[in-house]
Amino acid sequence: MNGGTGPAGVWWGLVLVARRELAMRVRSTAFRVSTILLVAAAVAGIAVAAALLRHPQRFTVAITAQAPPAVAAAVRADGSAAGLKITAVTAAGRAAAVRSVEQGRVTAAVAAGGEIIWKAGPSSTLHPVLNAAVQQAIISQRAASLGLSEGATARLLAPVQIPVTQLHSQGQRTAKSAIAYISVLLLYLAIATYGSYVLTGVVEEKSNRVVEVLLSRVPPASLLGGKIAGIGLAALAQFLAVAAAAMATLLVTRPSGLPPGTLAAIPALVLWFVAGFAFYSMLYGSLGSLASRAEDAQAAAGPVIALVAGIYVLAIMAMGNPGAGWVTIVSMLPPTAPIIMPLRSALVTVPAWQIVAAVTLMLAAICFLFLAGGRLYQNAVLHTGARLRLREAWRGEPARPAHR
Amino acid sequence: MITARILHRQAQNRMTGTAPRVHGLPMLEVSDVVKRYGDVLALDGCSLRVPAGHLVGLLGPNGAGKTTLMRTLFGLVRPDGGTVRWHGRPVDWCTWRRFGYMPEERGLYPGMRVAEQIAYFGRLSGLSSRDAAAAAGRWMDQLGLASRQDSRIDRLSHGNQQRVQLAVALVHDPDLLVLDEPFAGLDPVAVDALAGLMHELCEAGTTVLFSSHQLDLVEHLCEDVVILDKGRVVLAGRLSELRARAPRRRLEVTLAKDAGERWWERWSPALPGAAVVDGDARRVRLTVDRSVDLEKVMAEAKSTAEVVRFDFEPPSLSEIFRQAVRS
Numbered sequence: 180m181n182g183g184t185g186p187a188g189v190w191w192g193l194v195l196v197a198r199r200e201l202a203m204r205v206r207s208t209a210f211r212v213s214t215i216l217l218v219a220a221a222v223a224g225i226a227v228a229a230a231l232l233r234h235p236q237r238f239t240v241a242i243t244a245q246a247p248p249a250v251a252a253a254v255r256a257d258g259s260a261a262g263l264k265i266t267a268v269t270a271a272g273r274a275a276a277v278r279s280v281e282q283g284r285v286t287a288a289v290a291a292g293g294e295i296i297w298k299a300g301p302s303s304t305l306h307p308v309l310n311a312a313v314q315q316a317i318i319s320q321r322a323a324s325l326g327l328s329e330g331a332t333a334r335l336l337a338p339v340q341i342p343v344t345q346l347h348s349q350g351q352r353t354a355k356s357a358i359a360y361i362s363v364l365l366l367y368l369a370i371a372t373y374g375s376y377v378l379t380g381v382v383e384e385k386s387n388r389v390v391e392v393l394l395s396r397v398p399p400a401s402l403l404g405g406k407i408a409g410i411g412l413a414a415l416a417q418f419l420a421v422a423a424a425a426m427a428t429l430l431v432t433r434p435s436g437l438p439p440g441t442l443a444a445i446p447a448l449v450l451w452f453v454a455g456f457a458f459y460s461m462l463y464g465s466l467g468s469l470a471s472r473a474e475d476a477q478a479a480a481g482p483v484i485a486l487v488a489g490i491y492v493l494a495i496m497a498m499g500n501p502g503a504g505w506v507t508i509v510s511m512l513p514p515t516a517p518i519i520m521p522l523r524s525a526l527v528t529v530p531a532w533q534i535v536a537a538v539t540l541m542l543a544a545i546c547f548l549f550l551a552g553g554r555l556y557q558n559a560v561l562h563t564g565a566r567l568r569l570r571e572a573w574r575g576e577p578a579r580p581a582h583r
Numbered sequence: 584m585i586t587a588r589i590l591h592r593q594a595q596n597r598m599t600g601t602a603p604r605v606h607g608l609p610m611l612e613v614s615d616v617v618k619r620y621g622d623v624l625a626l627d628g629c630s631l632r633v634p635a636g637h638l639v640g641l642l643g644p645n646g647a648g649k650t651t652l653m654r655t656l657f658g659l660v661r662p663d664g665g666t667v668r669w670h671g672r673p674v675d676w677c678t679w680r681r682f683g684y685m686p687e688e689r690g691l692y693p694g695m696r697v698a699e700q701i702a703y704f705g706r707l708s709g710l711s712s713r714d715a716a717a718a719a720g721r722w723m724d725q726l727g728l729a730s731r732q733d734s735r736i737d738r739l740s741h742g743n744q745q746r747v748q749l750a751v752a753l754v755h756d757p758d759l760l761v762l763d764e765p766f767a768g769l770d771p772v773a774v775d776a777l778a779g780l781m782h783e784l785c786e787a788g789t790t791v792l793f794s795s796h797q798l799d800l801v802e803h804l805c806e807d808v809v810i811l812d813k814g815r816v817v818l819a820g821r822l823s824e825l826r827a828r829a830p831r832r833r834l835e836v837t838l839a840k841d842a843g844e845r846w847w848e849r850w851s852p853a854l855p856g857a858a859v860v861d862g863d864a865r866r867v868r869l870t871v872d873r874s875v876d877l878e879k880v881m882a883e884a885k886s887t888a889e890v891v892r893f894d895f896e897p898p899s900l901s902e903i904f905r906q907a908v909r910s
Binding site: 188191192195196199203384387388389390391392393394395396397398561 | 657682684748752
């Protein structure tokens with residue numbers, strides 16, 4: 180005989196319930212397929228991004244015989260200076276060049292008088308290079324006609340070394356935004372998906388009445404706590420698999436322009452997921468217990484579903500201006516912290532005290548929810564029939580019992 | 584509907600004159616339990632005692648409070664007042680572990696396999712995983728589920744689901760088994776099997792409390808009944824004693840030949856509390872007070888014609904039930 184009364188008995192039941200939930204989740208096809216897909220997506224996404232960052236962009240440009248003489252050389256030189264690989268091909272005339280652009284065999288063409296031909300809008304990467312090369316070629320022509328020697332022209336046109344200080348490299352900013360967005364998306368999806376598993380799990384046990392058999396053996400705290408722990412562990416296993424795959428791919432591919440601290444951010448993301456899941460699953464579970472049928476589940480948990488979706492929208496807004504005061508505040512408050520804090524951490528440097536404050540508030544909120552949500556659950560979970568109102572469940576006085 | 588097996592056992596019990604009980608002291612004691620749902624009083628000072636190893640039928644009209652009372656025994660409903668004791672101690676998680684419950688609203692995990700599900704509930708009741716698996720195997724054998732042990736619950740027939748439900752309630756060999764409407768929806772063969780099993784459990788020392796609306800069945804199955812009405816126990820005790828104690832008796836007189844219309848009216852109005860149920864030229868059935876002078880009735884009847892049959896019996900359970908619930 181194991182377990183017994185008091186906390187030990189609660190714990191015994193909780194472990195058993197959690198083990199069942201975990202086993203049922205992990206055994207399901209949906210879980211296995213989604214884990215494989217997510218891991219594959221993480222590996223492929225990072226590998227492709229790393230490959231794109233490593234290889235310079237390639238362009239082919241057609242240059243007609245009538246174009247200014249030094250253009251081809253200038254295009255190649257300026258291109259490699261800008262980190263692009265540009266191949267210059269010769270076109271018979273303007274008509275042939277236009278055809279090549281039209282058919283997409285070349286990105287752009289340079290014709291007589293330095294005319295640059297684009298298919299549609301100019302490419303933001305290639306345009307400055309072509310523009311500079313044409314300018315340079317025409318200015319050389321003018322310098323020669325003014326009687327300047329070739330050496331003088333070269334000295335005149337020698338590039339000016341302008342000292343440039345970049346506080347954040349463009350590549351790093353892009354990478355940071357991407358990491359922040361992926362973090363938000365992963366956290367949002369994981370919390371919404373696994374939170375709704377807790378919701379449907381609670382409602383299913385009520386609607387198929389097994390809850391009464393269960394509660395004659397284990398306390399409600401074991402049942403709800405075990406369900407959250409079991410589903411949470413399944414979610415964590417999946418989250419860890421994706422995070423480990425992402426970290427391993429990052430370590431192997433070592434993409435250039437990866438902001439420092441990206442690898443360290445992944446464990447933090449996992450911890451924020453655990454906190455966020457604990458908080459939201461408790462909300463999903465306790466509000467779900469107000470419903471008796473699957474049809475009522477979404478309505479009962481409506482407020483929390485809306486809250487999670489609202490935080491996602493808030494996170495997208497915060498990405499535009501991560502330094503704003505309101506972002507600082509919401510990154511520390513419990514309902515929003517699990518998503519907004521990792522987002523802020525990815526984009527700006529967050530003072531340590533703010534992280535400590537966010538974690539402390541989050542833990543306090545989780546403790547409070549376990550007490551309040553547990554009470555709601557305990558009062559509502561045996562009620563059958565119409566959906567309970569929050570106030571009725573809180574007082575534990577369902578106006579109309581289904582059975583007497 | 585009742586099996587020959589049970590009738591045989593009852594006959595045996597009657598012959599020996601004593602029920603095969605080890606303990607006679609009350610094990611389960613419910614005292615003055617009150618439960619209020621808003622303005623509805625579900626239990627209104629409900630008290631009852633169930634002796635160890637007894638098979639007790641809990642009767643009552645719909646809404647009498649039977650399910651609430653059963654839920655109270657398991658702490659599923661927290662009473663507003665009163666106590667529930669087991670072996671003299673208030674019930675808690677330790678005692679609930681030794682109780683088995685089959686609620687009226689049957690419930691199982693539809694996607695779980697039979698053996699796994701029975702063993703899981705055994706684990707929740709404190710069995711080790713080995714003991715739970717062994718107990719699941721034993722109950723599947725006993726209830727004829729062995730060939731379905733790897734089936735998902737939602738692939739089983741209604742009857743087999745009921746058996747799994749019963750196995751779940753029994754897997755940890757509970758000391759107290761509480762069954763809410765266990766016979767509802769069962770076919771006659773399944774009713775017989777369940778009734779036989781309940782008897783066997785009782786004889787092995789399990790205390791069994793069950794609710795039912797099938798009064799004939801309860802009358803044949805149990806020696807003890809508790810009748811609940813409007814949240815109170817209105818009648819409780821040994822069925823034989825309740826019947827003997829009942830103030831009314833059934834009286835039936837059959838004559839050898841026709842004696843004309845209302846032949847009984849010559850003497851019946853003088854009997855204490857007499858009420859005619861029905862009658863014809865040869866036969867009359869009536870209810871009378873227990874204090875009736877049978878010698879006198881017999882003499883009166885004989886003066887009409889030869890009496891071929893004379894029955895004087897205590898009321899049936901359904902008559903007792905109606906009487907108790909009406910008042």
